[in-house]
Amino acid sequence: MREGPDIARLAALIGDPARAQILTALMDGQALTASELAEVAGITLPTASGHLAKLTEADLLQRRKQGRHRYFQLADADVAAALEALMGLAAGRGIKPVRPGPKDAAMREARVCYNHLAGRMGVQMFQSLVQRDYLLERGEDLKLTPQGSDFMADIGVDLAALEAGRAVLCRSCLDWSERRSHLAGSLGRALLARFETLGWMARDEGSRAIRVSQKGRVAFDGHFPV
Amino acid sequence: MREGPDIARLAALIGDPARAQILTALMDGQALTASELAEVAGITLPTASGHLAKLTEADLLQRRKQGRHRYFQLADADVAAALEALMGLAAGRGIKPVRPGPKDAAMREARVCYNHLAGRMGVQMFQSLVQRDYLLERGEDLKLTPQGSDFMADIGVDLAALEAGRAVLCRSCLDWSERRSHLAGSLGRALLARFETLGWMARDEGSRAIRVSQKGRVAFDGHFPV
DNA sequence: CGCATAGTTTGATCCTGACCGAAGCATTCA
DNA sequence: TGAATGCTTCGGTCAGGATCAAACTATGCG
Incomplete structure (x- = not known):
């Protein structure tokens, strides 16, 4: 007021x-x-x-x-982003009586954040895309470059379908555990879905943690080097 | 838990x-x-x-x-950033029974956020710096380039003194009204202080709004074109 | 049609926590 | 040393809101 x-x-x-x-x-x-x-x-x-x-x-x-x-x-994703921001703040403060258990470690490695990949691997993907100029970062806005589009096509993401939808294609979301941006938006969602169909990753029932297969880990590092 | x-x-x-x-x-x-x-x-x-x-x-x-x-x-500034994030979310929701009055408009134009410049002008400054490669954005991290250092020296900011301190020099902070990043960190603080000594801006007592002088507006746009 | 399942509304209970007045510390100033 | 100021602690009051059981509404199934 x-x-x-x-x-x-x-x-x-x-x-x-x-x-x-x-x-x-x-x-x-x-x-x-x-x-x-x-x-x-x-x-x-x-x-x-x-x-x-x-x-x-x-x-x-x-x-x-x-x-x-x-x-x-x-x-919408804004709500998720704000919640992540709060988690980030809480994580640093004395507030948390929670000691990082084994599950916590898995969560930091890879987890679902509003249907896209978050955690260390989410951040790695984001940085890899930016580093190779597949993704342009201008303030809060993100833009997929032509090379980026080619790359997505190679991976098997149907960009045309995504662009037809009214959801924002690329969006950055602050990661509470890594304190760095990761990729959100419909492209972020599509990528995670693709990783699942490829058998690289599988969602853990009952938690937000993501299990990554041996094959998946290798393939992921190959596609998203840092 | x-x-x-x-x-x-x-x-x-x-x-x-x-x-x-x-x-x-x-x-x-x-x-x-x-x-x-x-x-x-x-x-x-x-x-x-x-x-x-x-x-x-x-x-x-x-x-x-x-x-x-x-x-x-x-x-610390993290707390301020999280609060701004919450404000940003609240602003968009039906929660807010507040109609944007004249003071609100001034707040959106320029205000203080944890001692640095926020609002439309804060975002303008940030984008201008990034656009001219004075500031590099890598995920959440910001880095001042050599050209950026020269620019700051021209404006009259004592970078050496800032770098001596243990506070982070550059940091991005999400603006709740503009939904874009603006510059925080010790450099952000120093810049606002400099604008005040130059007579470009003056803090409004009793609110977070910043008054910008006629001269200040012209000079600001000259130094931070978009 | 009724019966079953999913959800909302209502009413009553109960407990946490915000609040203030008064008393207790601490620090400065005369 | 005492008096004044700034803040904290203590004790008691009170209200808002979280909770649940029971009654009610809506949707689907046989």
């Missing part, structure tokens, strides 16, 4: 443990039903329903009905 | 209206006393003291005693 946007209301919304759980669970971009989210957050359905209503009201979540299910997902 | 850093506790900390007021008041990087912050937030001293203790405990604030005063300021 005083100056700038109302940061308190937004932060308070994220600040409830149950809601934070819900948001975190949706960070990988998938859509979940109200009951699933209730279980994730460890609360009953009615309680979850209330939280979801608030989050949707605030445009943090998007609700789509499908049959008798209601699927919830993050409203 | 589940995965990633404890985002809920951090957000809850920011989510209290009084604490949000306090943090916002410190966004320009200056240090304020407990009583001043109490007044800003519209609470009594004891209450403010409690809030400040919590924020300090969480490493969001830094406390320095000086005589019988205790000065509080943001722990």
Whole structure:
């Protein structure tokens, strides 16, 4: 109310443990039903329903009905980016009583962030693309160069289809563990999907961590050298 | 507790209206006393003291005693950056019942963000520096080129003194109103200070807005063309 | 049609945490 | 040394909001 946007209301919304759980669970971009989210957050359905209503009201979540299910997902990539920013801050502070366990290490190596690849490997990919001038970075904006387009075609990404969609093709997203940019946007999503069909990577059920096959690791380093 | 850093506790900390007021008041990087912050937030001293203790405990604030005063300021630029990120998200959402008034417009044009220049002019400066290869952007890292150093010397910034300090020289900070990067770090701070001594700009007491003189506007556009 | 499943609304409970007044420290100044 | 100022701690009050059970609505299935 005083100056700038109302940061308190937004932060308070994220600040409830149950809601934070819900948001975190949706960070990988998938859509979940109200009951699933209730279980994730460890609360009953009615309680979850209330939280979801608030989050949707605030445009943090998007609700789509499908049959008798209601699927919830993050409203857009901006929300995911802001959450990552908060995680980045929390990671550095004394706030975290969490010691990095083995799962944490896997998360830092490779994880899903709103459907695209994040973590050390996400950053590596981004830097490799920029270094070889496949990707141009101008402030916050990213642009795929003609060489970059060729490269994507080689990998097997259907750029034409992506460009037809109304989603932003390239977008940079700050990585909370690496503190560097990685590639988001529809191209980021398409690349991760491609890695999965190629058998390089597989999403870990129940967490945001990504498992990388032996073959995948070699192929990835070959395609995205630093 | 589940995965990633404890985002809920951090957000809850920011989510209290009084604490949000306090943090916002410190966004320009200056240090304020407990009583001043109490007044800003519209609470009594004891209450403010409690809030400040919590924020300090969480490493969001830094406390320095000086005589019988205790000065509080943001722990570091990362905190400011995360707050800006939250503001950026809040600005886009339905959350904000704030209509952009005239003061708001001034804030978008030029304001202080942790002692450096933000807003449209901050972004303009950043882009101008990058465009002329005075500043190299590699992911999140920024590097001043030799030409950039010459340019800074021309403007009258004492780079040697800055490099002697232990603060990071260049750092990019996401602008909540422009959604683009602007220049933070000790160089960002030094530049704003220089603009003030040159009489180009003057900080507005009581808000983060920056007033730009007629002369200053012309000179600024001359030095930082886009 | 009813029965079952998914979700929302309502009402009541209960607890955390913000808040303030008063008292207690600490530091400076006379 | 005392008086004044700035801040913190303590104790008690109170409100907002998270929670759940139960009742209600909506959708799909047999």
